[in-house]
Structure formats: structure tokens, C-alpha cells
Amino acid sequence: MALSPDQISNCEELLNKIAMELILATPGQDDGLVPTYSLIAELTDGLKEEASALLPASASVKQALDMLLDNSKPYDERTLDFVSTYTSWAQHALLEERNGREVEPLPIPEWICVSGDEDDEFTTNSDIDWRRCEDLLNQISTELVLASNGSDSGLVPVYSLLNDLGETVNSDEGLSSAIINVKSALDKLLDNAKPFNNETLSYLGEFTVWAQTNFAHTREGEPLTDEFLTIDGLESPMDTVENEGEGLLVIPEGLVEVEAEPVEEKAAAKSTPAQNQPTSTHFSAEMEQMRQSIAEETDVLLALGNEDDREILSEFHTEAMEHLEQIEAALLVLENDPENADSLASIFRSFHTIKGVAGFLHLVPIQALAHDVESLLDLARNKKLTLNTGMITLILQSQDTIQALVDQITQALEKGHMPETVIPVSHLIVAVKEAAKAGLLAAETGTEAKVVAIESKPRESKAEKAAKVEDDDESDADEAKSAVATTNAPSTTAAPSGGGNRSTIRVNTQKLDNLMDMVGELVIVQSQLSESSRQNKIDDNSPLQRNITELQRITRELQHTSMSLRLVPIKPTFQRMGRLVRDLGGAFKKKVNLVLEGEETELDRNVVEQIGDPLMHMVRNSIDHGLESNEDRIKNGKREIGQIALKAYHQGGNIVIELSDDGRGIDPEKILAKARKNGLLPENVEPPKQDILNLIFEPGFSTAEKVTDVSGRGVGMDVVRRNIEKLRGKVEMDSEVGKGTTFKIKLPLTTAIIDGMVVRVGEDKFILPTTSVQVAIRPTKKQITKIKGKTEVLDLRGKTIPLVRLHQIFRIDTEVKEHHQGIVVIIETIGRPYGLLVDEMLSKQEVVIKSLGSLMDNISGVAGGAILGDGTIALILDPYTLVNTNK
Numbered sequence: 043m044a045l046s047p048d049q050i051s052n053c054e055e056l057l058n059k060i061a062m063e064l065i066l067a068t069p070g071q072d073d074g075l076v077p078t079y080s081l082i083a084e085l086t087d088g089l090k091e092e093a094s095a096l097l098p099a100s101a102s103v104k105q106a107l108d109m110l111l112d113n114s115k116p117y118d119e120r121t122l123d124f125v126s127t128y129t130s131w132a133q134h135a136l137l138e139e140r141n142g143r144e145v146e147p148l149p150i151p152e153w154i155c156v157s158g159d160e161d162d163e164f165t166t167n168s169d170i171d172w173r174r175c176e177d178l179l180n181q182i183s184t185e186l187v188l189a190s191n192g193s194d195s196g197l198v199p200v201y202s203l204l205n206d207l208g209e210t211v212n213s214d215e216g217l218s219s220a221i222i223n224v225k226s227a228l229d230k231l232l233d234n235a236k237p238f239n240n241e242t243l244s245y246l247g248e249f250t251v252w253a254q255t256n257f258a259h260t261r262e263g264e265p266l267t268d269e270f271l272t273i274d275g276l277e278s279p280m281d282t283v284e285n286e287g288e289g290l291l292v293i294p295e296g297l298v299e300v301e302a303e304p305v306e307e308k309a310a311a312k313s314t315p316a317q318n319q320p321t322s323t324h325f326s327a328e329m330e331q332m333r334q335s336i337a338e339e340t341d342v343l344l345a346l347g348n349e350d351d352r353e354i355l356s357e358f359h360t361e362a363m364e365h366l367e368q369i370e371a372a373l374l375v376l377e378n379d380p381e382n383a384d385s386l387a388s389i390f391r392s393f394h395t396i397k398g399v400a401g402f403l404h405l406v407p408i409q410a411l412a413h414d415v416e417s418l419l420d421l422a423r424n425k426k427l428t429l430n431t432g433m434i435t436l437i438l439q440s441q442d443t444i445q446a447l448v449d450q451i452t453q454a455l456e457k458g459h460m461p462e463t464v465i466p467v468s469h470l471i472v473a474v475k476e477a478a479k480a481g482l483l484a485a486e487t488g489t490e491a492k493v494v495a496i497e498s499k500p501r502e503s504k505a506e507k508a509a510k511v512e513d514d515d516e517s518d519a520d521e522a523k524s525a526v527a528t529t530n531a532p533s534t535t536a537a538p539s540g541g542g543n544r545s546t547i548r549v550n551t552q553k554l555d556n557l558m559d560m561v562g563e564l565v566i567v568q569s570q571l572s573e574s575s576r577q578n579k580i581d582d583n584s585p586l587q588r589n590i591t592e593l594q595r596i597t598r599e600l601q602h603t604s605m606s607l608r609l610v611p612i613k614p615t616f617q618r619m620g621r622l623v624r625d626l627g628g629a630f631k632k633k634v635n636l637v638l639e640g641e642e643t644e645l646d647r648n649v650v651e652q653i654g655d656p657l658m659h660m661v662r663n664s665i666d667h668g669l670e671s672n673e674d675r676i677k678n679g680k681r682e683i684g685q686i687a688l689k690a691y692h693q694g695g696n697i698v699i700e701l702s703d704d705g706r707g708i709d710p711e712k713i714l715a716k717a718r719k720n721g722l723l724p725e726n727v728e729p730p731k732q733d734i735l736n737l738i739f740e741p742g743f744s745t746a747e748k749v750t751d752v753s754g755r756g757v758g759m760d761v762v763r764r765n766i767e768k769l770r771g772k773v774e775m776d777s778e779v780g781k782g783t784t785f786k787i788k789l790p791l792t793t794a795i796i797d798g799m800v801v802r803v804g805e806d807k808f809i810l811p812t813t814s815v816q817v818a819i820r821p822t823k824k825q826i827t828k829i830k831g832k833t834e835v836l837d838l839r840g841k842t843i844p845l846v847r848l849h850q851i852f853r854i855d856t857e858v859k860e861h862h863q864g865i866v867v868i869i870e871t872i873g874r875p876y877g878l879l880v881d882e883m884l885s886k887q888e889v890v891i892k893s894l895g896s897l898m899d900n901i902s903g904v905a906g907g908a909i910l911g912d913g914t915i916a917l918i919l920d921p922y923t924l925v926n927t928n929k
Contacts, residue, residue: 045094050136052693053096056085057136058817061129062799064122065818066886070582072116074886076598077797078125079107084692096135099148103128106154114595124151170211172261178207179257183250186243194237198354198399200246201228202361205395212387214260217253220270224249227273232398245273337468340410344447344461346403346454358399359451365392366448369441371617374624377434386429389437390419396444408447411467414474415440418481427481432493436477438621440470551647554607561604562890566909568597569887573910601888609644612690612699615654616641619661619688626665633672633683634665640690645697649769649789653699656762660701660785661686663759668705668783678780680704693788696813702784708777710734735775739763770796770811770905770920788813798889798908800916801867801880804854807916808880809889809908814921816868816875818883826861836866836877843868845877846925851903856881869921876925891918 045053060081063074082104089097106121128148135145182203185196204225211217227242249270256266346355369392372385379385397412415437421427429437443465450461477493484490571590580587616638627634645653669675669684676682689700710731717723717737739759766773771789790796790813798809799818825837826845834845845866849856858864858881866877889908894901903924904917 045089045096045136045139047140049088050140052088053085053136054133055816056081057129057132059812059815060125062812062815062818063886064126064129065883067117067122069117069119069122072595075107075110075117077886079104079111082107094139095145095147096132096139099128099132099135099150102148102150102154109154120151120153124154170213170261172257174210175207175257178203178210179250179253182207182246186246186250189238189243191240191243192237194402197228197231197238198357198402201225201232201395201398202357204228205391208391211257216266216269217256217260220249220252220256223270223272229394229398232402235402235404242273333468333472336410336471337466340407340471341464341466341468342406343464344405344407344450346405346451346460352455354399355403355451356455358403359448359455361399362396362444362448362451365396366441366445367614367617368392370438370621373434373438373441374617374620376429377431377624380429383423386419386423390416390423393419405447407465407467408444411440411444411471411474414471414478418474418478421478421481427478427485429481430490430493433477433481436470436473436493440474443467443470549607554647557604558608561601564597565601565888565890568593569910598888608647610647610650611642612645612650612653612697613641615650615657616688616690618654619657622658622661623665623686626662630665631672632665632669634669635683635685637685637687638689639687643690643692643697645789649697652765652769653787653789656765656787657699657701659759659762661688664701664703664705664783668703668707670706696788696790699787699789700784701787702782704782707779707782708735708738709779713737735777738775739773767920767923796889796891796918797886798918799867799886800884800910801848801865801878802882802884803849803852803880804856806852806854807884807910807914808848809916809918810867810869810878810921811905811918812886814869816870818865818867820864821861821866823860823862834861838868838875838877841875843875843877845879847879849879849881851924869925876921889916889918 060078063078063081067074067078082100086097086100086104089100103125106124110117110121131148135148138145182200185200185203189196189200204221208218208221208225211221224246227245231237231239231242252267252270256270259266369389372388372392376382376385376389393412393416397409397416400408400412418433418437422429446465450463450465453459454461480493572594575587575590620636620638623634623636664686669686670678670680672682675684685704687700687702689698689702691698691700713734714723714729717734717740718725722737722740723729739762763773766787766789769789771787774786774788775783777783790811796809797812799812799815801808801810819838821836826834827837828834834847836843836845845861848854849858856864858879861879864879864881865883866879867883868875868877870876889910891906892908894904894907903920905920906918907915908918910916
């Protein structure tokens, strides 16, 4: 099939970047080699499913560059000639495809041998990472060597390693059952805060011997030698639990009032208005007495122990944060697919692990709440009851409460602030017990259980609170966490994500920041050495020059590796949006389906931390303003369930986060009328549609007819844009009335190092981020004209592009008096191209961003500074504010 217009535009953008790399490339040097390879690889990957003449040609170029990179060689003349020929041919080929004409194939030189795809494939019959299993077993054996009777040293690490091992072999029932049996022995110790004993140590030793033998048998497809039983010789840990009366919900008879309805009345119940459904828990006198009894034991201040427990507490804190994220994501999947056994098992394991270690550390509120939720999940896991929306809401609220308790641990570990506030859990414990009894009774009688939920308020983002501070001079800008409880919950769907088990190590983020700083300094020194060798005209074949070239290669690899250490998946941020959609959809009584794509896309840690609040506000607006009510959607011929899509993907050197909805869209006429009413635009001005839509980012601008708890105060979208611009990103939007709205947030991969184009104006040097640069050209006299004798524009392939003289903005003397004497760099900002006139384009290099200090922090058009190879300081330009200031 032919390429789509969007694909052709994307290919043209990549080819323009390749052409710029080739301007600076020379035989015998590797400048631009790796970036060109990355651009070719991205172009090739985007064409894999298309029948385009561009695909085999691009694959050939990639193979030619592979031949150099595999042998650590720089550019040679034949490769440079071939890549240059390919670039010119590809630009012509895209023009032909755009016009629907046949494309002549690119002649491939004989010295290029493109390998077959069949050699690149590697498959395995096993879905278990046996190498990781071996590593985990070795770690368990090492911990057991150091363990001793009467000591708890190694107890928590062994339990954690067994947990990882269980997840690794989860697909094999026999191995999973054995690990569950072993963990049950440690559960008894952790629940009662007891150390190792000789019986448990001997039992663990027997397991390691059994595991080494049977893992090898399973890997070869052979049956297990025998079943590994519990420490008491039983087949399942549940037998032990039942015999001891542990882990089961104990609810006194007559204490809980259960609402249930006959099966034949389900259809009528579904039509009951949401406002008639119970929205909060009403405790009877007996239940309140029970709650008070539980409260005496559980509603206590979180005791974090002494300094000796700090290391274990820190490890628990990190694991608990991971488990809480997994719980929320799995619950949202489970709500759409109640029979999803994997999600149910994942939630159960997470609560079970949190409960076990919390008990060992005497974290009473966390252990008590996690224990009862785990018991409810265990009943569902054993098919004794079916989880419904009300139960899932209770579990989510329990997760929120445990998160709040874990946040207290965060404050203690990071700032030394010990918990001073009691976070109650007794009301949730009673509600979970009530839900369990209702579910058991409903299963026995063939009725459907009604579970009432705890009432709470919608959560508010930092961005909105910050906006309130600006408007109302309020001082509290901390994030408020809560969940909307509702039985009329929307659905959320996450696109499945792959990925196997990986060996990981936890590192303090301060250490990573220090490493990045030192690598940045190393990059600067290396570039200074290279510049000194160039100025002193050192022979390319001299030992010193070869050593400098090798240092350059190693420094570049170290820089990329250190940058990758800062990258984290955007998945947790996306998962929080799933919870937000569920809660707000219920609050507004709108049925919403959230589709997530690209959750494994990685971003700089600092970017991920700061993008959450802007994204949260945009999702709120989509649900509140974007999506119509269920009734209105049906009247307009749409599906009753509204859809919000959240995607993340790579585009060039950027990460793009795309948020779209299929709602009512934004009416430009309505925005224009409001803008004129507010005095933002005069009556006689008719701006283009995109300029009208961009008015929603103006401070205080809102088209909402009424203020709600969520939005409509005229604050938020301007804060969103400011926060994204601080990350050197930009936000674009497009909307069509009646069909929906799409926002695109374009962000850099990292905020510490950028890929920049060094340009000169007079005696000064500037750096343009290559993510904003489309192409650089030397214009002819005919290409430059003036509109109304004032505004200069450039005619580029039929497009009229406004021209900006950089020396005028910064008031710099320049030798370039005529346009054709200089270079015009085409940059893109807010979806529009602009031309920057500079004297000369010097080089392309990665630079470490340095702060200019508080005095120069808010200069329009300047994003920071960088130290170049010759020791001089160059300003890093911000294209968005640069162009808008000039206007």
C-alpha cells in the first residue's frame, strides 16, 4: 500500500535531519555517523509494514552504516557518497509517491550485502527466564549461608527473592505451587514478627536442593521428581491457614446488614438511577461498636522503629510503592474482565507481600488493612465470591489509604519527619469485612451483592492548586489525594504490554544526578581536548590524535549510557490517569473507556515527575468539558461510552504524548466570542483557526458555562503550558466540532543534555535544539520577499515562512547584510515554521545544559547556557519564546 500523507511528512522530516548531518560529515571522521544511523533506523522501522520503494533502499543504507559501526570505523568516501545519493533519491521518491507516480528503485552498490530477515529472528520454546531463576536461587542460597537460628538477618531478603522467583516461574503450576508453600513458612514468621528457627532454615535448605534439580527437569520438558509440600507436610498453604484459622474473614453473625437482590431482578436494578444507589457506608450501632473495637487496635500512629530497622524499612518502602502501582493497574483491568485470573493473582500477591513485611516491621495500620483486603481477594481467587464494582472501589480506597501511610514513611526516610497524624483504617476494615460477607451470602443464595462504598472527594492536581495560590494567595499547594466512590464506574482499557523479567538494582537518585554531573564535565573536557588538537593542527595519524579520538568515542558511549540510567517508563503516570478517568467518569455519571498505548516509552525521570500534573488537568478537562453526557452522545448518533486515548511514542528526537477524545470538540466561534468579550481580541480581527484554539492557553480564559469541582475557574491550561515549556517541550492541539479534540505534548528525552546545532552571529555563538530544527539552507535572492514592505518572508517549496534576523533580536553586529550571504535555519514552534537568519552554521554536538543563575533565569528566547569545546559559553535558544518575543 502507498504511504499516507502523515507518513510522507514524517519521512521528509527525517530526511531533512539526515541532510543536515551530512553537511557536517567528512571522510575519516565519525561526526554525525551515529545520529544518521539512528535517523535511518527510525525511518526504516516506520516503513516495515508498507510496500514502499523507500524500504529496501533505507535498509541498504542502514546496512552500509552497520558495516562501519560494527568495525568502529569512521565515514569513508564511498559510504558518504551512497548516503548522500540515497538522501537526494529519497526526497524525490517521496515527491513521486505523494503525486501517485511510480518510483524508480535506488541502485544498490555491490559492496553492500543486505542480510536476510530470517537470520535476525530468534525464538525460544520457553517463556521462563531460566538464567534469572538460577541467579535468584544462588542469591537465596547466599542469604541462607549467613542466616542463623534466632536471627532475622536475611529473612526479608529471602522472602523478597522468593517473591521474584515465583513471578519468574508463574507459568509453571508445579514450580509456582512449591514456591507458594515455601513462602507460607516465612509468612508465619513475618506475621508474628519472629526470627529464623532451625526448622525453617532446614526446610529452606531442602527447597534450594529440590529447586535446582526440578528447575533443570522442567527446563528439559521432564516431569517434577516430586511435589514440594509445606513445612507441615500439606499440599497447599491454604490447608495450614484453614487449620489454624488464619487468613479467613471472621465476621460475627448479625453484625453486618447485607443487601442482596434476586437474580431475576438484576435487569431492573441496572436501570435504577445512580442517585438512588447508596454512596456511603452507614454503620449500625453494633457495627459502630465493632469499628470502635477495631479502631483501638488499628487506628494508631505509624511506628517506624529504631535506626536498626531503617535499611529494611527503606527496602519495604521501595517495594510497597511498586506493589501499589501494580495493584491500581490490575484492578482497573479486573473491573472490565472479572474473570482475569492473572490480574487477581497479581493483586493478591501484592497485598500479601505488603502485609507480610508490614507485620515484621510492626506497621500495624498497614498490616491490618492489607490483611483483610488480602482475605477478600483470597475468597475471590478461590471462586467463593465474585468481585463487583463496589468491592473494587473499596480495594482502591484501601490502596489509597496504604499509599497515604507509605507517604508518611517517605517523609520519615527523606526528610526525617516522623508520622504525627493518625490515618484511620478501621472504617475500611469494617467495610471490607461487610463486602466479604455480602459476597459469600450472594454466592450461596444465587443473588447479587450490593456493596456500599466509602464517600470521598475528587483528587486535585498540583497544577490546579498552584493556580489557586496565584489567584487567591493561598499557601498550601500540596497534592490532595482521594478517590471518588461510585457504583456507576466507567471502564478503562490498557493496551497489553510485553516485557520479560529483568535483573535490576535500586540506586539512590542522588547518585545518578551526581554521575550525570560528572559525565557532563567529562564531555566538556573531552570537547576542549578535541578543539585544542584541531587548533594546534595535530596530525590525524599521530598517537595523540588517535587517543583523543578513542576518548571521544568512549565519552560518547558513557554519556549515552548515563543518560539511559535516568530514563524510566511512563507507565506509572499513565496508570494514574486510568484511575483518574474511572473516578471522574463516575462522579460526572459518564461512561468512559480509556485506551493506553506506548506505556513502555521511556522518559527522563525529571520529565516524568513533572508531566503528571499537566496531564492530569488535561484529562480532567476532557471528561468535564470534552465528553458529552451519555444521553447527548446517543442523541448525536455516537456510542454511549465515550473514549479517551492516551498514547506515547517517539517522533524524531522527541517523545510525544497524545491525548484525544471523541467528544463535542472545541467551537472556535465560541472561543472567539469569549476572547472579544474579555478584550483579548478586537472586533475587526479574524485570526486563523489555530490561533483561536491557542487562546485556551491564555491565563484566566475559560468557556465553561459554570464552575464545577473539577474545572471551569479559568485556571489550569495556562499553567499546563508553562509547566511543559519549563521542560523545553511544547503543546499543540487540534479540534473538530462534534468529533473531538487532540492535544499533543512534545518533550525532549532528557532535560540534562541536548543535541544542538551551533550557529554563529557576529562574534557570538548560539545553540539551537535540533528537535526544533527542520532544515538549514542558503537562500537565493529570489526566495526572500517583503509583505507590505515590512515583514520579511522566505519562499521554500511554495511555502511562505516568516523570517527572523537573530542579530536584531540580540542587537549584535554582523557581517551578513544580505540574506544570501548567510544561512537560514528553519525551526518549528507551535506547529508553524519560522526562518532564523544566522551568519554561519558551525557544527552539531551534544551539550550539557548549564543554568545561567537567578539573574538571567527569565530571559525570553534563552533556555540556558553551555560550555563549548573552545571554552567559550554559548546561549541555548528557546525557539518558542524567541519567536513570540520577536513578534
